[in-house]
Amino acid sequence: MARGMTHDEIQELLGVFALDAVDGSEAAQVAAHLAVCPRCASEVTSHREVAAALAHAGSPAPEGLWDRIAGAIVEPAPALDLSRMAPLPRRQRARGPMVGLLGAAAAMTAVLGTLVVRQDQRVDRITAAMKQRALEQAAASANADEKAQRVTLRSDDGAIFAQTAVQENGTSYLVRHNLPALEEGRTYQLWGSVGTRNVSLGVLGQNPSVVSFNVNGAVTTVAITEEEGGGSVFPSGRPVVHGFLPDA
Ligand SMILES: [Zn+2]
Known part of the structure; x- marks a missing residue:
């Protein structure tokens, strides 16, 4: 052998x-x-x-x-x-x-x-x-993480929602939502407000599935806007949904 x-x-x-x-x-x-x-x-x-x-x-x-x-x-x-x-x-x-x-x-x-x-x-x-x-x-x-904050973004009339889970380390997820699918060439984009500045947290596509994103402690508001296909440098219109992060 x-x-x-x-x-x-x-x-x-x-x-x-x-x-x-x-x-x-x-x-x-x-x-x-x-x-x-x-x-x-x-x-x-x-x-x-x-x-x-x-x-x-x-x-x-x-x-x-x-x-x-x-x-x-x-x-x-x-x-x-x-x-x-x-x-x-x-x-x-x-x-x-x-x-x-x-x-x-x-x-x-x-x-x-x-x-x-x-x-x-x-x-x-x-x-x-x-x-x-x-x-x-x-x-x-x-x-399911007890320490994570569940933040639900809503439209002004409350009809559209996007539920997020924000973990202590900032790693966050768009868990579920009822955002209507957009037409070809349009995209949802996620934003975090830091003071008066809006920072892009991610381009979500025309029909987002579960996505991950990152927020740091300075972010106070999270919002989703509709943008041109590739995404935008600044939010171009009113948010479709938005929500406030509770103080850490
Ligand atoms: Zn063995």
């Missing part, structure tokens, strides 16, 4: 093994180890669940899977830029600085890297859905 791998070395290979991308005697050693090590076996199982969920996006993911994925994505959910992510060539082994990362997130990266080769567009959609899902999870947990 070839040189036996240490337990650490086997663990490093689990994510790649789950993708059937480990060859030869190493694959045999990993397989033999899985038969006697429940912990590593369950890690491989969860890597495969992630891979299966990605391969069959559209069908329901296993219970709790999105929670784990969301937990593995660094908050506040940075853009996962697949265009910069090199595909993982078959047989390439994660070594060196990559080694410690071979948890669910790294396995997911490997899965995504593999899929990029085959199905660019599909992965774009899956990635967008995953990012959105992670964002929704983060928004839901912010909304």
Whole structure:
């Protein structure tokens, strides 16, 4: 038998093994180890669940899977830029600085890297859905956070609302709203007032879903206006909805 791998070395290979991308005697050693090590076996199982969920996006993911994925994505959910992510060539082994990362997130990266080769567009959609899902999870947990302030922005007549959750660290979410969808070429834009100045907190698009934004302690009012497509430097009209942040 070839040189036996240490337990650490086997663990490093689990994510790649789950993708059937480990060859030869190493694959045999990993397989033999899985038969006697429940912990590593369950890690491989969860890597495969992630891979299966990605391969069959559209069908329901296993219970709790999105929670784990969301937990593995660094908050506040940075853009996962697949265009910069090199595909993982078959047989390439994660070594060196990559080694410690071979948890669910790294396995997911490997899965995504593999899929990029085959199905660019599909992965774009899956990635967008995953990012959105992670964002929704983060928004839901912010909304459930007792220390977060729930600030509801309203139109003057009260008919239109946009509910936000503002966390202590300033990371905030537009949780839900009934803003009517805008026509092509128009966008909602979020503003924070600092004294008499209005600072753009984000361009939300014509039909916003859950979005994250950041407020600092100086922001007293949050408002949403309707603007030209790319957004504006200054709010160009009266807010569609607005609300006041309680004093910290
Ligand atoms: Zn093990």
